[in-house]
Amino acid sequence: MDIRGRIEIDRSPSLKEQHDSEHREDSAHERKKYRIECLTLLAVMLYAGLTFWLLLVNRSQMKIARDTFNAASRPYVGMNGWTFTYYIGDKPFSQANLTPEIFKESTSFAFSAEIRNFGPVPGTNFVDTWKVFLDNEEIKQEAKIPELPGTIFPGQVKNLIGTMRGSDYIAIKDGKKILIAEVTISYNGPAGHYQECTKSQYAPAVANFFDLGPCPKP
Numbered sequence: 702m703d704i705r706g707r708i709e710i711d712r713s714p715s716l717k718e719q720h721d722s723e724h725r726e727d728s729a730h731e732r733k734k735y736r737i738e739c740l741t742l743l744a745v746m747l748y749a750g751l752t753f754w755l756l757l758v759n760r761s762q763m764k765i766a767r768d769t770f771n772a773a774s775r776p777y778v779g780m781n782g783w784t785f786t787y788y789i790g791d792k793p794f795s796q797a798n799l800t801p802e803i804f805k806e807s808t809s810f811a812f813s814a815e816i817r818n819f820g821p822v823p824g825t826n827f828v829d830t831w832k833v834f835l836d837n838e839e840i841k842q843e844a845k846i847p848e849l850p851g852t853i854f855p856g857q858v859k860n861l862i863g864t865m866r867g868s869d870y871i872a873i874k875d876g877k878k879i880l881i882a883e884v885t886i887s888y889n890g891p892a893g894h895y896q897e898c899t900k901s902q903y904a905p906a907v908a909n910f911f912d913l914g915p916c917p918k919p
Contacts (some may be wrong), residue, residue, distance in 0.1 A: 774822055776824035777819040778818045778824045778853055779819065779897065780886075785909070786811045787810045788807060788810060789806050789808060807874065808867075808870065808871075809867070810864070812862070815858055816859045818856065824852065824888035824889065825889045825890075826888060828886075829861060833863055861884065873905065899913075900912075900915065900916045901913060
């Protein structure tokens with residue numbers, strides 16, 4: 702007897718159901734694993750982002766704290782005003798007892814730029830210089846002993862003193878010539894170097910200088 706043909710072998714229903722069940726469980730496990738991995742990655746990214754944000758906040762707060770400390774703990778050196786002594790001949794009169802009559806009769810005057818450290822700490826490497834102009838032409842003041850860079854302590858006052866006499870003073874007093882002073886202040890503090898220049902013009906109507914703001918840039 703010769704038997705020919707194809708023989709098909711299939712699992713029993715119970716084995717097939719078991720296999721399908723295992724396949725579904727594997728698929729569910731893989732999907733669960735994938736979701737966990739995605740959530741883990743998201744959590745890591747959120748943590749990294751939060752850490753970076755906290756780092757930026759801390760750096761910003763540290764900068765604010767440092768700037769606040771530097772602003773509160775630095776020297777502030779600047780103009781404190783002007784003082785004057787007017788003369789009739791050799792007789793001096795201070796600004797306190799200056800009258801219109803004395804001013805009219807005065808023949809010369811001395812003017813002093815007062816520079817003060819308004820801050821709570823000393824200013825080191827302090828240098829004060831000025832330029833005095835009469836009708837835009839620089840005029841040299843009386844020579845003084847050159848001062849090396851020094852220290853200006855809290856509350857300390859330094860002075861730059863100039864004088865005007867003769868026909869130039871009379872022309873200034875009568876408003877026919879303009880007197881201008883540019884005061885430059887340079888010093889160091891704990892956080893760095895500071896420099897400023899202020900420009901002032903003498904006003905005979907009030908017998909005082911008034912502020913013109915910062916000096917023009919060269």
